[in-house]
Amino acid sequence: MPATTLRPSLAAVGIVWRKIYHPLGLEKGYNFPLFVVLVGGLMSFIFARFSYLDIDGFVKHYPERCYHYTLGVKRIGNILHLAGILPGGFPVCFQFVPVIRHKLILFHRLNGYLVILLFFIA
Incomplete structure (x- = not known):
């Protein structure tokens, strides 16, 4: 097969690819x-x-970790860490989308403040 017959199909793939990431x-x-x-x-x-x-559900399924999760200060620390880092990780993904960063500047800024606040809590 000559190389010229492959070029239109590669060009079509490139066009479709650009429609996805642009x-x-x-x-x-x-x-x-x-x-x-x-x-x-x-x-x-x-x-x-x-x-x-x-x-509490986690402790029931993994009783060997029960000691660290049931103590007062360590339990509060684990709950604060999980309650801050897991919801804080979700909006971080939107910080890396360039169209949000360039066109929705206010959303990007407020989202960044929310992420920083949740990470400080964690």
């Missing part, structure tokens, strides 16, 4: 897979760990 504000095509991997990994980690907010 609305997010990404300028280069190689940034989109990096964005998906990093933000997707962070979101999946956060959603997988939301079940740990139920401290």
